[in-house]
Amino acid sequence: MADPALELERRVAASIAAALPAHTGADAVIRPAGNPRFGDYQSNAAMALGQATGRHPREVAAAIVEHLDLQGVAHPAEVAGPGFVNLRLTDDWLSAEATRLLDDDRVGVAPAAVPVRVVVDYSSPNVAKEMHVGHLRSTVIGDAICRLLGFLGHDVVRQNHVGDWGTQFGMLIEHLLDVGVADNLSVSDLNAFYRQAREKFDADAAFAERARQRVLLLQSADPATMHLWRLFMEESVRHMDMVYRRLGVLLTDADLAGESMYNDDLGPTCQELVDLGIATVSDGALCVFPPGFTGRDGGPMPVMLRKSDGGYGYDATDVAALRRRVEVLGGRLVVYVVGSPQGQHLAMLFAVGEMAGWLGPDRAHAVHAWFGSVLGPDGRVLRTRSGEPPRLVDLLDEAVIRARAIVASSSRHLSEQEQADVAEAVGIGGIKYADLSVDRIKDYVFDFDRMLAVDGNTAAYLQYATARCRSILRKAAEAPGPAIVVSEPAERALVLKLLQLDGAVRAAAEHLQPHRLCTHLFDLAKAFTSFFDACPVLKAPTARQRLSRLALVDLTSRALVLGLDLIGIAAPERM
Numbered sequence: 001m002a003d004p005a006l007e008l009e010r011r012v013a014a015s016i017a018a019a020l021p022a023h024t025g026a027d028a029v030i031r032p033a034g035n036p037r038f039g040d041y042q043s044n045a046a047m048a049l050g051q052a053t054g055r056h057p058r059e060v061a062a063a064i065v066e067h068l069d070l071q072g073v074a075h076p077a078e079v080a081g082p083g084f085v086n087l088r089l090t091d092d093w094l095s096a097e098a099t100r101l102l103d104d105d106r107v108g109v110a111p112a113a114v115p116v117r118v119v120v121d122y123s124s125p126n127v128a129k130e131m132h133v134g135h136l137r138s139t140v141i142g143d144a145i146c147r148l149l150g151f152l153g154h155d156v157v158r159q160n161h162v163g164d165w166g167t168q169f170g171m172l173i174e175h176l177l178d179v180g181v182a183d184n185l186s187v188s189d190l191n192a193f194y195r196q197a198r199e200k201f202d203a204d205a206a207f208a209e210r211a212r213q214r215v216l217l218l219q220s221a222d223p224a225t226m227h228l229w230r231l232f233m234e235e236s237v238r239h240m241d242m243v244y245r246r247l248g249v250l251l252t253d254a255d256l257a258g259e260s261m262y263n264d265d266l267g268p269t270c271q272e273l274v275d276l277g278i279a280t281v282s283d284g285a286l287c288v289f290p291p292g293f294t295g296r297d298g299g300p301m302p303v304m305l306r307k308s309d310g311g312y313g314y315d316a317t318d319v320a321a322l323r324r325r326v327e328v329l330g331g332r333l334v335v336y337v338v339g340s341p342q343g344q345h346l347a348m349l350f351a352v353g354e355m356a357g358w359l360g361p362d363r364a365h366a367v368h369a370w371f372g373s374v375l376g377p378d379g380r381v382l383r384t385r386s387g388e389p390p391r392l393v394d395l396l397d398e399a400v401i402r403a404r405a406i407v408a409s410s411s412r413h414l415s416e417q418e419q420a421d422v423a424e425a426v427g428i429g430g431i432k433y434a435d436l437s438v439d440r441i442k443d444y445v446f447d448f449d450r451m452l453a454v455d456g457n458t459a460a461y462l463q464y465a466t467a468r469c470r471s472i473l474r475k476a477a478e479a480p481g482p483a484i485v486v487s488e489p490a491e492r493a494l495v496l497k498l499l500q501l502d503g504a505v506r507a508a509a510e511h512l513q514p515h516r517l518c519t520h521l522f523d524l525a526k527a528f529t530s531f532f533d534a535c536p537v538l539k540a541p542t543a544r545q546r547l548s549r550l551a552l553v554d555l556t557s558r559a560l561v562l563g564l565d566l567i568g569i570a571a572p573e574r575m
Contacts, residue, residue, distance in 0.1 A: 003108070003499060003500060003502040003503040003506075004040070004041065004089060004097070004496070004499050004500070005030040005031075005032075005041060005500075005503055006503075007073060008030045008041055008043075008073070008074070008087055009028050009029060009030045011068060011069060011070060011073070012028040012030065012043050012045065012064065012068065012085070013028040014067075014069070015064050015065075015067040015068040015069070016028055016045060016049070016064055016067075018067040019060075019063040019064050019066065019067045020049060020053065020060070020063065023049055023052060023053070028043065028045050029043070029045075030042070030043055030087070031043075031044075032496075032500070033086065036489075036493075038080060038084070038086045039078070039086035039087050039088040040074075040087060040088050040089050040496060041086075041087045041089075042084050042085065042086055042087065043064075043084070043085040043087070044083070044084055044085075045064065045085070046058070046060040046061035046064060046079075046083035046084075046085065047082070047083055049064075050083060056083075057082055057083025058079055058082065058083045060083060061079040061083040061084070061085050062079055064077075064085055065077045065078075065079055065085060068085075070087070072090075072093065073089060073090065073093050074087050074088055074089045074090060074093070075087075075088045075089075075090060089496075091486045091487065091492060094486045094492055094495045094496070094499070095483070095484055095485050095486045095495075097495075097499055098484040098486070098495045098498060098499070098552070098555065099482075099483045099484050099551075101498065101499075101555055102480075102482070102483075102484070102551055102554075102555060106562075107498070107501055107555070107558050107559045107562050108498070108499060108501055108502045109151070109152075109501060109502045109505045109506075109562075110502055110506075111152055111153040112152040112153045112154060115152075115153040115154050115155060116154055116155070116332040116333055117154070117155040117156075117157065117329070117330050117331050117332055117333075118149050118154045118155065118156050118157070118331065118332070118333045118334075118335060119157045119159055119325045119329055119331035119333070119334045119335070120142055120145060120146050120149070120156060120157070120158055120159065120335045120337065121142075121159045121161050121321075121325075121334070121335065121336045121337060121338070122138050122139065122141070122142020122143070122145070122146075122158070122159075122160070122335075122337035123135060123138050123139040123142060123160050123162075123244075123249075123251055123337075124138060124160060124161045124162060124163065124338070125162055125163070125240060126162070126163035126164075126168070127162055127163060127164040127169075127232055127233055127236040127237075127258070128168070128169070128172055128190050128193075128194055128232040128235075128236055129190060129191055129194050129236075130190075130191050130239060130391050130392070130393070131239070131240065131243050131391070131392040131393070132388075132389040132390060132391055132392055133374050133382050133389050133390045133391075133392060133395060133446070134339075134374075134389050135392060136374060136392060136395075136431070136435060137339070137371045137372075137374065137435055137440070138337050138338065138339070138371070139244075139247060139249055139251075140247065140249065140432045140435050140436060140568065141337050141369070141371055141435070141436065141440050141514060142158075142337035142369075143247075143249040143250055143251070143568050144436055144514040144566070144567045144568055145335065145337065145369065145509075145512050145514065146158055146250055147250070147565070147566050147567065147568060148505060148508055148509040148514065148517070148566055149509055151505070151566055152505070152506070152509055154333075157325075157329055157331065158250060158251060158255040159255060159257040159321075159325070160251050160255045160256050160257060160258075161257055161258065161259070161321065162236075162240075162256060162257075162258040162259070163258070163259060164229075164232075164233060164236075164258035164259055164260050165218070165219075165258065165259035165260045165263070165317065166215060166259060166313070166314060166317075167211065167212065167215055168194075169214075169215065169218055169229060169232070170210075170211035170212055170213070170214035170215035170218065171197045171198065171200075171201045171208075171211040171214075172193070172194065172197050172232060173211075173214050173218070173225060173228045173229065174197075174207060174210045174211045174214050175193065175196060175197035175200060175207075176193075176228055176231075177228075190232065190235065190236070212309070212311070215311055216309075216310070216311055219263060219266075219311065219312065221263075229260075237253060237256070241253065242393075243392055243393060243396075246393070246396055246428065247396070247428060247432065247568075248428065248432075248568055248569075248570065249568060250568075257321070259314065259317045261321075262317050262320040262321055262324065265320040265323070265324060266305075266306075266312045266316050266317070266320055269305075269316070269319055269320040269323050270286055270305045270306055270316065272323075272356070273288060273305065273319075273352075273356060274286070276355075276356060276357075278352070278355050278356060279305055282302060283308065284308030285302075285304055285305075285306060285307050285308045286304075286305045286306040287302035287303060287304050287305060288302065288303045288305065288319075288352050288355070289301070289302055289303075290303065290348050290351035290352055290355060291351070292351070293344070293347075293348055293351070301348065303315045303319065303348050303349070303352055304316070305319065315345075315349075318345075318349050319349065319352055319353075322334065322349060322350075322352075322353050322358060322359075322366065323353075323356070323358055325364075326353070326358045326359070326363065326364045327358065331364055332363075332364050332365070333364065333365050333366075333367065334364060334365070334366040334367070335366075335367050335369050335512060336366070336367070336368050336369065337369045337371070338368060338369075338370060339370060339371055339372075339373070340370040340371065340372060340441070342368075342370070343368060343370060346366075346368045347368070349366075350366045350368075353366060367512065369440065369512040370440070370441060371440040371441065372440070372441055372442045372443035372444070373443045374435075374443070374444065374446050375443050375444065375445045375446065376445070376446065377445065377447070379445070382446050395431065395446075396427070396428060396431065398448065399427035399428065399430055399431050399448060399451065399452065400423055400424055400427035400428065401427075402427065402448055402452055403422075403423040403424075403426040403427035403430065403452055404419065404420070404423040404427075406423075406426070406452060406454070406460075407419050407422050407423045407426065407575070410454070410575075411574070411575055413574075414574060414575075418574065421572065422572045422574070422575055425463065425569075425570040425571075425572050426452065426459065426460050426463060426572075426575075427452070428569075428570075429459035429460070429463060429564075429569040429570060430448075430451040430452045430458060430459045430460060431451055432459065432567070432568060432569055433451070433458060433459035433462070433518065433567070433569055434446075434447075434450065434451040434458070434459075436514045436515060436518055436567050437457055437515050437518035437519070437522075438515055439513060439515050440512075440513060440514070440515065457518070457519075457522045459564075459569055461522070461525060462521055462522065462525050462560060462563075462564060462569075462571075463564070463569075463570075463571055463572060463575060464575050465525035465528050465529065465556075465560060466557055466560040466561060466564070466571040466572075467571075467572055467573065467574055467575035468528075468532065469528070469553050469554070469556055469557035469560065470557055470573055470574070471574070472537055472538065472550070472553050473550065473553060473554055473557065475538060476537075476538060476550055478546075478547070478550070479550075480547065480550035480551035480553070480554040481544075481546075481547025481548050481550060481551045482547075482551070483547075483548060483551065484548050484551050484552050484555070485544065485545070485548045487545075488534065488535055489534075490527075490530050490531040490533075490534040490535050491531060491535060491549075491552065493527050493530065493531070494524075494527040494528055494530075494531045494552060494556065495552070496527075497520070497523055497524040497527045498524065498555055498556065498559055500520060501520065501524070501559050501562075501563065504516055504517050504519075504520035504521075504563075505517060505563075505566065508566075514567050517563060517566060517567060518567065520563070521560065521563045521564065524556070524559060524560065524563070525560065528553075528556050528560075531552070535549060536549075537549040537550060537553060
């Protein structure tokens with residue numbers, strides 16, 4: 001048993017079955033009580049059962065309590081308010097469960113009962129441009145989702161669907177030919193280069209047509225065109241690798257699955273959809289019209305597979321990618337960590353997958369794990385004074401510079417190199433945690449002061465709590481004891497949070513919402529701070545309490561380090 005709620009749910013479900021045999025399927029979900037006065041957990045099953053049976057909820061709750069066997073786990077249950085069942089775990093049971101975790105490398109987090117292969121599409125920057133703030137959320141949220149799913153035992157396949165194909169490259173290559181091939185392209189050069197090419201594409205019809213023809217040469221693997229394309233690719237990949245290393249995300253070159261990867265699949269994919277009777281020609285273009293999607297004029301909306309000029313667009317690439325992720329990679333869950341503006345496009349893509357039989361109850365399931373925007377102080381999408389999205393590397397540099405000032409003033413006991421390492425962890429961690437701690441579907445304001453604060457729900461607060469745990473253990477004259485004995489309110493509050501780590505990890509993975517784990521880690525760190533203030537560890541009244549509390553500190557340290565690692569944030573040894 002990893003989470004107290006699971007054991008209590010099992011027992012409450014059994015009591016419902018005994019008290020009301022006709023309603024064994026009733027909701028027996030157990031939730032943590034919001035106030036310690038109401039116990040540790042609550043069940044509101046009697047509310048729904050009362051409505052279903054026509055009986056007063058308090059009467060139903062009393063029947064549940066009468067049949068509820070909590071022997072060895074909790075004190076006798078109580079009925080409260082309109083029909084809540086309040087449950088309070090015994091100190092002995094909490095002590096035993098916490099002690100069990102001392103020998104558990106997973107700190108109570110159980111592996112998934114049925115592991116599956118999960119393909120996760122995330123980060124996905126455009127090649128030939130520097131990564132900017134718009135790539136932050138997909139990258140860090142996707143990385144956290146991969147870490148969570150992988151830790152639970154799922155077979156995770158990461159796919160970095162970079163934009164390395166299509167019209168933009170026809171435009172870039174034509175401009176490169178116009179100005180002459182550079183021997184040493186750099187990303188900063190490419191940023192300016194891209195703007196120049198874009199301006200020319202928008203203003204010069206002849207250039208735009210040349211660019212479109214260049215795309216056809218690219219798609220047909222013309223050697224000269226492919227050589228120039230590789231120049232852009234090599235420099236862009238070097239830049240992406242640098243940013244990924246800095247962010248501490250799991251993506252590597254082996255995970256690159258750009259649009260170019262599917263070039264040879266486009267024709268066969270289109271032919272398969274034609275053979276299935278799904279794709280039809282409309283105004284010279286090959287399209288699929290998934291049911292339920294209409295345009296402003298009320299007419300059906302197309303997923304355009306092949307343009308009238310014979311070229312393929314990103315619709316075709318995305319359809320081919322979905323097909324490959326299911327048919328070749330064997331994904332049973334395909335997760336797209338992509339911004340909310342792509343919601344309709346992905347819904348139409350998934351509809352095509354269902355029409356083709358790639359997605360379905362007995363095949364695979366696709367999910368759009370969408371996210372909101374990063375905003376500036378004005379409440380608008382974050383941009384520089386010039387109107388451009390800030391370069392991601394600039395934001396990381398600024399965060400570390402600010403963190404160095406904080407670390408230098410509070411960590412004089414550290415060497416210069418240690419301070420630099422801590423500043424890197426705090427700065428990068430601050431940016432990542434500020435993103436991950438917000439429900440991904442919401443926008444949030446990018447604020448360095450809030451991100452790097454040493455109190456509140458921040459990475460620095462969690463990192464400091466972890467470092468404090470480690471400091472206590474270093475100062476101890478003896479190893480932690482073999483058992484945890486709960487006797488004080490602050491001890492039981494901390495143990496409860498430790499036992500709830502399993503549920504927090506599972507919920508974050510199931511809902512693809514890393515903020516659920518962040519919230520738990522913050523609550524755990526607060527519980528540790530309260531414990532540290534209320535319960536002396538190194539100067540505990542008795543040797544038994546000292547050894548028990550050292551074990552509790554060690555367990556807390558392990559839980560925080562594990563939790564931070566599952567969201568991709570480093571935990572410095574000293575701060």
